[in-house]
Amino acid sequence: MIPTRKKTALATSADPRRSVTLTVNGESVTREVSVRMLLSDFLRHELGLTGTHVGCEHGVCGACTVHVDGHSARSCLSLVVALDGAEVRTIESVASEDGTLHPLQEAFHACHALQCGYCTPGMIMAILDHLESDRPLDLSDEGVRELLSGNLCRCTGYANIIEAVRLAAARMSLTVEA
Amino acid sequence: MKPALFDHVAPASIADAVAALAGHPGAMVIAGGQSLLPAMNFRLATPPALIDISRIAELKTLTVTDRAVVVGAMVRHRTVELDPAVARAQPLLAAALAHVAHVPIRNRGTVVGSLCHADASAEMPLLLLLTDGHMVVAGPTGRRTIAAADFFRFHLTTSRAADEIALEAHFPVLPAGAGWAFEEVARRSGDFALASVGVIVERAADGTARKVAIAAGGIASRPIRLTEAENALLGTTLNDETVELAAQAAAAAVTAPGDIHASAPCAASWWRRSSARPSPPHATAPPPPDRDRRRPPPARTAPPPQPPGSDRPTEEDGPDDPDPKEDGPRNIR
Missing domain, CATH: 3.30.390.50 (CO dehydrogenase flavoprotein, C-terminal domain)
Structure with missing residues (x-):
């Protein structure tokens, strides 16, 4: 951001706040928040939904991925104030209320697709966007790697995560690209 | 890694947005925020106010005519990438968009936002220039059109004035048979x-x-x-x-x-x-x-023959064998 790099005095020393209402995991939530509050912090600090993890806070690692209005998004690159009226879905809503895991979570378990687990919620939310899409999945090595390319995992080497995606797609009987 | 303090204005019309921008010196326009928010999280950008154009309904339209694909300022990358009419009219858009960051970023980021961010290595600016497209911007004195050749001035710098808001980008369709x-x-x-x-x-x-x-x-x-x-x-x-x-x-x-x-x-x-x-x-x-x-x-692919006078071997400097020299400034997405 070269044009703004020269230090400009902050025009405001105040911390403006706004009331926002959004739907989180099916429940309507209204809070008064600072306009600079990131969705990731809102979920964790205001709502206690700490399943959404915060890694890099600049959109690279994917740990904070949630769904906004039905599609995957980086919660660290979303201002809550801009999401008034939006529908947000987090990892907490993926398993059933009785604790039954989603087929994708089952597949992660079966394939040992996590070690420390820090990246896992973001992985699940990013992959779900594809599994729930009506577009055919590309389950070739390259296709799955591309699908995972926006999420970093420092433990697994990805091989088991790739297997988990394929297993979940098979168990969910999803349409696959020829 | 949190943005510095700023004020947030979310106008509902283009006219209100132009007025808000004029009323907040130093303010920046935010659409999808996928380039601006990382910069703000790093505090590389500390605008005193954000003019959030995400509530302006008329900026959310994606139109395909027989002459151009017209992308409104709030149309997300992914919408353009997956639109069948866009793919028929200008297939380069989907091909290039597949290289833009990752799906979660493309779900939020906008094509016009990327054009205004004007990273020298970003795909959308390249495409606007390639297709001889143009931008439409609005400011206090009205609207104007800026040809792609005149729009990109330097890395992260365009000819959009500080008091102007980009409304739409026009990508001409691929000529028949091209x-x-x-x-x-x-x-x-x-x-x-x-x-x-x-x-x-x-x-x-x-x-x-x-x-x-x-x-x-x-x-x-x-x-x-x-x-x-x-x-x-x-x-x-x-x-x-x-x-x-x-x-x-x-x-x-x-x-x-x-x-x-x-x-x-x-x-x-x-x-x-x-x-x-x-x-x-x-x-x-x-x-x-x-x-x-x-x-x-x-x-x-097989490396082509070296041009006369070249002393660079082609095998030693491929992507698998980097030749890093100096740590120049890098950009963040």
Whole structure:
């Protein structure tokens, strides 16, 4: 951001706040928040939904991925104030209320697709966007790697995560690209 | 890693947005925020106010006419990427968008936002320049149109004035029967391109190229048209010899300094190889693009013969064997 790099005095020393209402995991939530509050912090600090993890806070690692209005998004690159009226879905809503895991979570378990687990919620939310899409999945090595390319995992080497995606797609009987 | 304090204004109309921008000196316009928010989280950008245009309904329209794909300022990358009418009218858009960051970023980021951010290695600026497109912006004195050739001034710098808001981008449709290609070299999937190139070729009835457009990203301080490479192909039948001449002209256009990912000569070498493809992948009427298809990276193709006088070996400086020299400034997405 070269044009703004020269230090400009902050025009405001105040911390403006706004009331926002959004739907989180099916429940309507209204809070008064600072306009600079990131969705990731809102979920964790205001709502206690700490399943959404915060890694890099600049959109690279994917740990904070949630769904906004039905599609995957980086919660660290979303201002809550801009999401008034939006529908947000987090990892907490993926398993059933009785604790039954989603087929994708089952597949992660079966394939040992996590070690420390820090990246896992973001992985699940990013992959779900594809599994729930009506577009055919590309389950070739390259296709799955591309699908995972926006999420970093420092433990697994990805091989088991790739297997988990394929297993979940098979168990969910999803349409696959020829 | 949190944004500095700022005020937030979310106008509901273009007129209100222009007024809000005028009323908040130093304010920045935010659409999808996928470039601006990382910069704000790093406090590389500390605007005193954000003018949030996400509530302006008239900026959310994506229109395909027989002349152009018109992308409103709040249309997200992913919407354009997956739109079948866009794919038929201008297949280069989907091909290039597949290289823009990752799906979660493309779900929120906007095409016009990327154009206004104007990263010198970003795909959308390259494409607007390649297609001879234009921007429509609105300011206190009204609306104006800015041709792509006049819009990109420098890395992260456009000719949009500080009191103007970009409303839409016009990407002209692919001419009937034209061939096209888009190639990119990046270290990792979704990274900014170290070098990228887009080509549109129209042939005359006798098979010679009667119109050639070649644009490049990542190799200069802004996206550029490779006029000399275009001229090397004009009027020819695009045989190996003329394509090689065009590739040499393309390599000569690299002015970007080296950085941690690629020394300048290394970048030029990749760039030559990337440009010297045997023939455009879409040499006749373009098929509907398969947006999940990824072409093999250019470095995996057989390296073309070295130009006379070149002392750069081609094998030692491929992507698998980086030649990092200096840690130049890098951009964040």
